[in-house]
Amino acid sequence: EPEVTQTPSHQVTQMGQEVILRCVPISNHLYFYWYRQILGQKVEFLVSFYNNEISEKSEIFDDQFSVERPDGSNFTLKIRSTKLEDSAMYFCASSESAGTIRQYFGPGTRLTVT
Amino acid sequence: GQNIDQPTEMTATEGAIVQINCTYQTSGFNGLFWYQQHAGEAPTFLSYNVLDGLEEKGRFSSFLSRSKGYSYLLLKELQMKDSASYLCAVRGNNFNKFYFGSGTKLNVKP
Numbered sequence: 001e002p003e004v005t006q007t008p009s010h011q012v013t014q015m016g017q018e019v020i021l022r023c024v025p026i027s028n029h030l031y032f033y034w035y036r037q038i039l040g041q042k043v044e045f046l047v048s049f050y051n052n053e054i055s056e057k058s059e060i061f062d063d064q065f066s067v068e069r070p071d072g073s074n075f076t077l078k079i080r081s082t083k084l085e086d087s088a089m090y091f092c093a094s095s096e097s098a099g100t101i102r103q104y105f106g107p108g109t110r111l112t113v114t
Numbered sequence: 115g116q117n118i119d120q121p122t123e124m125t126a127t128e129g130a131i132v133q134i135n136c137t138y139q140t141s142g143f144n145g146l147f148w149y150q151q152h153a154g155e156a157p158t159f160l161s162y163n164v165l166d167g168l169e170e171k172g173r174f175s176s177f178l179s180r181s182k183g184y185s186y187l188l189l190k191e192l193q194m195k196d197s198a199s200y201l202c203a204v205r206g207n208n209f210n211k212f213y214f215g216s217g218t219k220l221n222v223k224p
Contacts, residue, residue, distance in 0.1 A: 048210035056211040091156055105156035
């Protein structure tokens with residue numbers, strides 16, 4: 001079965017630093033998503049992306065965050081000036097189209113901000 | 115705001131049936147999803163409902179009542195591997211925005 005991949009699996013960074021989390025969605029998928037899950041808490045939608053632009057974003061997704069599709073395969077989440085509370089698991093997901101039922105989630109990147 | 119409620123934790127016995135409820139109040143609705151999430155892993159898709167009624171898929175079934183803002187996930191013939199968190203998620207007015215409940219941790223005991 002096709003799968004979404006994410007790198008790195010674990011990222012440790014110091015407060016104030018910038019991090020880039022990388023995702024490779026499934027090749028024929030057109031819609032991409034980032035989610036966050038703080039340890040022990042619920043999955044939170046951050047942003048959806050289609051046709052090289054943001055489709056929807058949540059209140060969490062403020063100016064500290066940005067997304068990019070730098071080439072035909074990668075989809076990145078940049079977090080500027082990281083804070084302790086940014087420590088979480090970040091999941092990337094993709095789907096074939098907006099109306100598609102199923103989103104495929106990647107294995108996640110655990111971000112630890114110290 | 116968006117509100118999705120699920121019980122925090124449930125325990126059931128191997129071989130039994132368990133029903134996990136979800137109630138929601140969202141500003142828009144374009145479908146309700148159930149995901150399974152094992153500890154430390156990504157959510158995996160289980161089921162989807164957009165019309166009222168029951169959707170059955172093997173040992174798993176999901177029910178939706180839009181007028182009541184209510185759904186449940188039914189797991190039959192429970193197996194130890196079903197021990198996981200079950201997440202209820204609602205897709206909003208825009209097809210590209212999703213709201214998740216806090217998840218129900220299911221413990222299956224022998």
